[in-house]
Amino acid sequence: MTQQTQKRIAVVSIFPEMFSAISDFGITGRAVKEGRIAIRCWNPREFTEDRHRTVDDRPYGGGPGMVMLVDPLRQALETACEWAGEAGGETRVIYLSPQGRKLEQAGVEELAGVDNLVLLAGRYEGIDERVISNWVDEEWSIGDYVLSGGELAAMVLVDAVTRLIPGALGHAQSAQEDSFAEGLLDCPHYTRPEVYEGMRVPEVLLSGNHELIRRWRLKQSLGRTAERRPDLLEKVELDAEQSRLLAEILAEKKQ
Numbered sequence: 388m389t390q391q392t393q394k395r396i397a398v399v400s401i402f403p404e405m406f407s408a409i410s411d412f413g414i415t416g417r418a419v420k421e422g423r424i425a426i427r428c429w430n431p432r433e434f435t436e437d438r439h440r441t442v443d444d445r446p447y448g449g450g451p452g453m454v455m456l457v458d459p460l461r462q463a464l465e466t467a468c469e470w471a472g473e474a475g476g477e478t479r480v481i482y483l484s485p486q487g488r489k490l491e492q493a494g495v496e497e498l499a500g501v502d503n504l505v506l507l508a509g510r511y512e513g514i515d516e517r518v519i520s521n522w523v524d525e526e527w528s529i530g531d532y533v534l535s536g537g538e539l540a541a542m543v544l545v546d547a548v549t550r551l552i553p554g555a556l557g558h559a560q561s562a563q564e565d566s567f568a569e570g571l572l573d574c575p576h577y578t579r580p581e582v583y584e585g586m587r588v589p590e591v592l593l594s595g596n597h598e599l600i601r602r603w604r605l606k607q608s609l610g611r612t613a614e615r616r617p618d619l620l621e622k623v624e625l626d627a628e629q630s631r632l633l634a635e636i637l638a639e640k641k642q
């Protein structure tokens with residue numbers, strides 16, 4: 388492991404087994420193996436005192452569904468914070484929630500700068516508000532759709548943040564990362580075979596002319612971003628070459 392401190396990521400969830408999806412696979416799995424991050428889960432059910440290990444109850448004021456009880460969550464959060472804080476530096480408690488700040492790459496970069504994270508995933512209709520007002524620092528949302536729990540959102544956040552840890556991407560991907568980081572949509576990708584059921588790979592990619600290939604890819608990214616996500620294009624500072632290529636592709640689209 389190269390960097391000095393290890394980023395500790397504590398998770399509070401009633402489904403801890405779900406998190407093997409990030410701890411056991413891919414770039415996040417390797418980051419755990421290489422000690423760049425440590426992921427540890429606490430289940431509020433371990434902090435209940437009743438025979439049925441109850442973590443939820445009916446909502447005051449009536450209404451459908453159940454609400455997660457404050458005490459098991461509070462105890463799990465405090466235990467998780469203690470572990471996360473042992474690594475030193477700042478620890479931030481985040482509740483993944485539809486009411487949260489929308490997670491986009493700029494926010495991911497902010498969170499990557501926090502030493503340790505405690506991620507709280509809700510289930511049922513949500514959690515007792517007193518958990519949020521007393522033990523949560525920030526609420527973040529991965530998007531505007533109804534989910535069954537916050538666990539997948541927590542894993543999305545961990546994946547995006549882990550990719551920004553120096554060395555986590557290894558050599559192969561870091562070049563790719565630059566293009567993603569520019570904020571443009573990706574260009575088309577091709578690999579063998581050169582012809583598949585009569586469908587050919589664009590000649591330029593077979594030309595070996597790396598400058599032409601770079602320009603083709605940039606033009607494709609610009610064109611796709613203009614076509615499919617003009618909102619993203621608004622956020623990107625285009626340099627002279629990019630502006631020219633975009634003008635070219637828009638003129639071609641008009642023909």
Ligand SMILES: CC(C)(C)c1cccc(C(=O)NCC2(NC(=O)c3cccc4nocc34)CCCC2)c1
Nearest residue numbers: 483484485509510528529531532533534535536540
């Ligand atoms: C957004 C909108 C459609 C308007 C809406 C309004 C009201 C509730 C819900 C909803 O999904 N409630 C259920 C829960 N959702 C999430 O945890 C969750 C959902 C989405 C993005 C997230 N990012 O992090 C956690 C997220 C909350 C408690 C258990 C799961 C969704």
